[in-house]
Amino acid sequence: xxxxxxxxxxxxxxxxxxxxxxxxxxxxxxxxxxxxAASENADGRGPITYVEGKDTTxxxxxxxxxxxxxxxxxxxxxxxxxxxxxxxxxxxxxVQHLQAEQSDYDVMAxxxxxxxxxxxxxWLTPLEGEFALxxxxxxxxxxxxxxxNGTQYAAPKNTNGGLLFYRSDLVPTAPATWxxxxxxCTIAVENNIDxxxxxxxxxxxxxxxxxxxxxxxxxSFVAEDGKTPTVxxxxxxxxxxALVTAFETGVIPAQDTTFKEPESQxxxxxxxxxxxxxxxxxxxxxxxxxxxxxxxxxVAPLPGVTGVGTSTLGGYNAAIxxxxxxxxxxADFLRFLQGEQAQRIIAxxxxxxxxxxxxxxxxxxxxxxxxxxxxxxIENAVPRPVTPFYPAVSKAVQDNTFAAIKGEKSVDxxxxxxxxxxxxAGSN
Amino acid sequence: xxxxxxxxxxAPTLVILAIVIVYPVIRALVMSFQKDAGLDPATGMFVKGxxxxxxxxxxxxxxxCTSASGTLVPCPPGTLGSxxxxxxxxxxxxxxxxxxxxxxxxxxxxxxxxxxxxxRALLRAAILIPWAIPTAVTAKLWYFIFAxxxxxxxxxxxxxxxxxxxxxxxxxxxxxxxxKTTPFMALLILAGLxxxxxDVYEAARVDGASAWQRFTKITLPLVKPAxxxxxxxxxxxxxxxxxxxxxxxxxxxxxxxxSILVVEQIRQGFNSAASLSTISFIMIxxxxxxxxxxxxxxxxxxxxxxxxxxxx
Numbered sequence: 001x002x003x004x005x006x007x008x009x010x011x012x013x014x015x016x017x018x019x020x021x022x023x024x025x026x027x028x029x030x031x032x033x034x035x036x037a038a039s040e041n042a043d044g045r046g047p048i049t050y051v052e053g054k055d056t057t058x059x060x061x062x063x064x065x066x067x068x069x070x071x072x073x074x075x076x077x078x079x080x081x082x083x084x085x086x087x088x089x090x091x092x093x094x095v096q097h098l099q100a101e102q103s104d105y106d107v108m109a110x111x112x113x114x115x116x117x118x119x120x121x122x123w124l125t126p127l128e129g130e131f132a133l134x135x136x137x138x139x140x141x142x143x144x145x146x147x148x149n150g151t152q153y154a155a156p157k158n159t160n161g162g163l164l165f166y167r168s169d170l171v172p173t174a175p176a177t178w179x180x181x182x183x184x185c186t187i188a189v190e191n192n193i194d195x196x197x198x199x200x201x202x203x204x205x206x207x208x209x210x211x212x213x214x215x216x217x218x219x220s221f222v223a224e225d226g227k228t229p230t231v232x233x234x235x236x237x238x239x240x241x242a243l244v245t246a247f248e249t250g251v252i253p254a255q256d257t258t259f260k261e262p263e264s265q266x267x268x269x270x271x272x273x274x275x276x277x278x279x280x281x282x283x284x285x286x287x288x289x290x291x292x293x294x295x296x297x298x299v300a301p302l303p304g305v306t307g308v309g310t311s312t313l314g315g316y317n318a319a320i321x322x323x324x325x326x327x328x329x330x331a332d333f334l335r336f337l338q339g340e341q342a343q344r345i346i347a348x349x350x351x352x353x354x355x356x357x358x359x360x361x362x363x364x365x366x367x368x369x370x371x372x373x374x375x376x377x378i379e380n381a382v383p384r385p386v387t388p389f390y391p392a393v394s395k396a397v398q399d400n401t402f403a404a405i406k407g408e409k410s411v412d413x414x415x416x417x418x419x420x421x422x423x424x425a426g427s428n
Numbered sequence: 429x430x431x432x433x434x435x436x437x438x439a440p441t442l443v444i445l446a447i448v449i450v451y452p453v454i455r456a457l458v459m460s461f462q463k464d465a466g467l468d469p470a471t472g473m474f475v476k477g478x479x480x481x482x483x484x485x486x487x488x489x490x491x492x493c494t495s496a497s498g499t500l501v502p503c504p505p506g507t508l509g510s511x512x513x514x515x516x517x518x519x520x521x522x523x524x525x526x527x528x529x530x531x532x533x534x535x536x537x538x539x540x541x542x543x544x545x546x547x548r549a550l551l552r553a554a555i556l557i558p559w560a561i562p563t564a565v566t567a568k569l570w571y572f573i574f575a576x577x578x579x580x581x582x583x584x585x586x587x588x589x590x591x592x593x594x595x596x597x598x599x600x601x602x603x604x605x606x607x608k609t610t611p612f613m614a615l616l617i618l619a620g621l622x623x624x625x626x627d628v629y630e631a632a633r634v635d636g637a638s639a640w641q642r643f644t645k646i647t648l649p650l651v652k653p654a655x656x657x658x659x660x661x662x663x664x665x666x667x668x669x670x671x672x673x674x675x676x677x678x679x680x681x682x683x684x685x686x687s688i689l690v691v692e693q694i695r696q697g698f699n700s701a702a703s704l705s706t707i708s709f710i711m712i713x714x715x716x717x718x719x720x721x722x723x724x725x726x727x728x729x730x731x732x733x734x735x736x737x738x739x740x
Contacts (some may be wrong), residue, residue, distance in 0.1 A: 088695075120467060121474050149472035201592065202679035227467055228496075255576040258592040260678075263575065388467060388474065391695040396506035399681060403505070406592075420504030424493035425696075 037101065037322040038125050044326040047077045048106035048333065051094070052316070054085040057349035064349075065342045069333065076329040078107075087111060098123040098321065106324040107333055109316045110154060112145040112383060113390045116226050118319065119153040120388035125320040127152045131331045138338060142354045145383035146317045148226060153319055155334040156354040158346045160314030161378040162212060163370060164300045165268060165276040165286065167293065174300030178216070178242060181275065181303050182251050188274040196246065197264040197273040200256045202402040207394045208312045209277065210401045211384055212302060214239035215310040221385040221393060222422060229422035231397075232415055240404060240411050247405045257406060269293055277302065279314065280352060283370045299369075301376040311377040312384055315352070352378065389425040396421030456702045460484050464697035477699065484703035488512045508693050511681065512704075515689045516711075521598070522673075522685065523666040526605045530662060531655070533606065534613030541614065542621045559611040567675035570604040574676070594682035601673045601683050608672075609665070613658050620654020621647070660719050667712045686711075 055062040066078045083090040091114060097105050098118070110118060118124050127133055133155055135143050142156035164181075166174050170191060175181040185195035199205030211221065219236030222229055246252045256264070261278060265285065268276035271292035276282065287294045302309035318337050320330040336342055343355040347364050352374055358364055359375035385393050396418050404414035461484065463477025486492055491510055493503040503509030541552055558566070573579050574590035581588060590600045624647065632642050670687035677683045686708045693701040 120472060121465075202681065206679075225469070225472060227469070255587075255589060255592070258576055258589050389696070391692075392507065395508065395692070395696075396504075398679065399506040402679075402681070409505075417505040420501075421506035423496050424501070424504060424507050424509070 038122060041325045041327050042130060043328050045076060045329045046326045047079065048326050048329050049079045049081050049104060050107045051081045051083060051105045052109035053083045053087060053090040055082065056085065057351060059349040061346055061349035061351060064345045068341060069336055078333060101323050103323045103325050105321050106326060106330045107318055107320055109157060109318050112313055112315055112317060115146055115154050115317050116148040116386045117388045117390060119148040123322050124153040125322050125327055133334060133338065137356055138354050139356055139378055141313055141378060141381040141383055142315065145313050145386060148386060150224065154317035155338055157316045157318045157337050158351040159354050159378060160279055160352050161311035161374055161381050162277055162302050163280055163373055163377055164302050165278060165282060165297055166300060167274050167296055168298035169296040170274060175303050176307055177305060178303045182246065185251050193271065194253045194273045195251045196275045197259065197267045198252065198256060198277040199260050199264055200405060201258050201260050202398055203260060204394060205260055206401055207384065207397045210243065210397055212310060212312050213243050215382040216304040222387045226387040229419045231422060232419035237411060237415050240401065240415060244404050244411050280370050280374055299373045301373050308376050308380050311381040313381045392425035393422050396425065456706060459699050460703035460706050462699045464699045480699065484700050485707065487700060488704055488707055508689060508696065511684060511689060515684045515686045518683060519667060519685045522601060522669060523663055525602055526666055527659060527662050529606050530610045530613045531659065533610050534617055537610065537614035538617035538621055541618050555611045555614065558608050563608065563671045564675055566604060566608045567672045570600065571676050574600045591677045591680060597677040597680045597683050601676055604676060605672055609662060613662060616654055616658035617651060620651040624650045656723050660716065663719065664712060664716055667715060
């Protein structure tokens with residue numbers, strides 16, 4: 001160890017390296033206040049750039065849409081800027097460009113949970129006046145997910161909703177309500193399998209599953225202003241109680257607290273669960289080779305209290321940057337994205353479209369038999385809390401729900417803490 | 429060489445260091461004294477936060493959050509502010525336990541590797557494999573091992589929720605970390621062991637020293653410098669631990685370390701994250717300082733003696 005001579009130097013260097021690692025993480029510029037950029041360049045026309053995370057659809061949905069647009073609009077070409085596959089990285093990339101008020105990103109695909117944050121930072125062009133979109137025929141919940149503080153800021157592009165997968169060989173008709181579902185768990189006991197599988201590890205999926213059951217009972221998380229907490233209500237308590245009871249009675253087995261999408265899907269495909277709550281993509285994978293349930297499952301909307309439940313929305317909205325120089329073209333492109341031509345390309349790429357009529361299209365239903373169930377699910381869907389403090393709100397929901405379903409905290413306490421947590425979100 | 433020319437030659441290095449180290453550090457310090465942007469209730473838009481004084485620091489250390497009415501209240505459960513001391517506790521626990529286990533096992537491995545036997549080169553190479561695998565891959569590997577229907581539960585015949593329950597999750601992280609970094613420890617200690625001249629042992633043997641005496645009176649003191657460096661490196665590594673618990677037990681509050689808290693806070697507000705990373709920097713610095721000052725000084729002296737001893 002000749003290097004020991006310079007040990008002191010080494011350790012100092014290591015300390016500095018530590019500092020650099022930790023500190024560069026946060027060495028980004030602070031938030032700039034909103035400017036008047038949103039109202040500039042409203043008439044601008046010309047080439048624009050469309051930004052979206054990596055297109056993982058087999059059919060290459062984004063390229064197809066852009067090619068169609070470019071063929072019809074030779075003077076206003078759209079360039080596709082493809083980001084990383086990782087949603088957090090895509091988010092950070094957008095933040096960097098917008099914070100610097102750069103005009104190179106004209107239209108951006110935003111995860112539904114980012115929309116309110118970007119709107120509140122003044123980075124999006126409000127879709128009112130000449131930019132107003134015609135929302136007739138668009139699923140109402142998706143428009144709600146793009147609306148912050150009473151103003152629409154983005155155009156819903158593709159959506160996603162939770163579905164109830166069930167073993168059609170064991171359960172003749174899908175349960176319509178949560179009570180019916182829990183009552184039918186005797187079938188699971190008779191067959192020596194678990195009843196219900198969902199995503200209950202402490203991560204974003206837990207927020208999704210929790211908000212589905214709380215919304216189904218009529219509860220909510222934040223008011224329309226995106227800030228005032230509303231979760232401390234008898235409805236939300238009833239919802240969380242239903243979830244906690246399901247864990248206590250074994251309707252949802254304890255191991256589900258370690259499950260994310262892949263594990264819950266695996267449990268169902270191994271024939272270990274009677275019911276599975278998951279996203280539509282499972283419909284295809286559960287019939288592939290290696291699945292024990294191929295041909296033995298069917299799909300239904302999520303169960304609610306008295307009827308169809310409320311699914312949580314996933315999906316992406318498209319928004320115009322406040323710093324875009326060609327906003328008129330960008331607005332036309334948003335309208336094109338919501339048009340039937342583009343929406344059909346999206347549907348054929350196995351992404352749930354936002355245009356209601358496509359869910360009744362016989363040709364598409366033949367390809368994707370889950371569409372009617374998904375339609376029922378999404379028509380009743382509620383977006384996740386629309387708030388500029390989404391990460392903090394989601395954290396408050398996740399951590400307190402996790403403690404409640406593990407029996408470390410009473411339902412009352414969890415709801416009280418959730419309310420307080422949402423209240424202090426973003427105020428430090 | 430004139431000192432002016434020397435300065436000229438190291439100037440590029442200094443400039444680069446200033447850009448990549450000094451600037452971010454100062455920038456983060458400045459940010460940590462600014463408030464995060466808040467929401468203007470009238471417009472629903474974010475407005476600049478302004479100066480924060482030490483409130484970003486008291487937010488973490490005293491766990492104070494602002495309520496809707498603007499008064500300071502203890503941070504409610506489920507907010508990041510309430511998780512600071514828990515994260516400090518987890519980090520300290522992981523550091524103490526993993527480094528202790530790694531020293532013991534690493535030492536044993538180094539002693540075995542130091543002996544001459546057939547296939548020694550192969551063993552030395554093989555032992556490095558866990559260290560060579562990227563941490564993210566290690567974490568995912570152990571994630572599958574510790575899954576509910578994974579190998580760990582199958583082998584033990586148990587139904588433990590390794591990534592879901594608090595203590596099993598902590599042990600899962602410790603096991604994976606020990607598996608991954610013990611080879612590093614072993615290799616550093618082995619390097620130290622090989623510095624010890626064999627004639628010292630022979631002399632001791634002639635004088636009738638037992639194996640235990642040879643270990644405590646010769647091996648331990650002479651290997652101490654190498655051991656101290658290994659411990660210092662590993663301690664600081666463990667204090668910064670992020671990827672292993674983040675991937676192995678994603679989101680589980682029982683394994684949340686300070687670095688995980690920093691990254692989660694970055695998603696909520698840069699300025700509070702800057703103060704949190706400054707706090708953790710100071711804590712790591714203090715730990716490193718103590719190690720170098722009280723244990724390292726001794727190590728340097730030992731090494732000096734050792735060099736003098738071998739030279740004569």
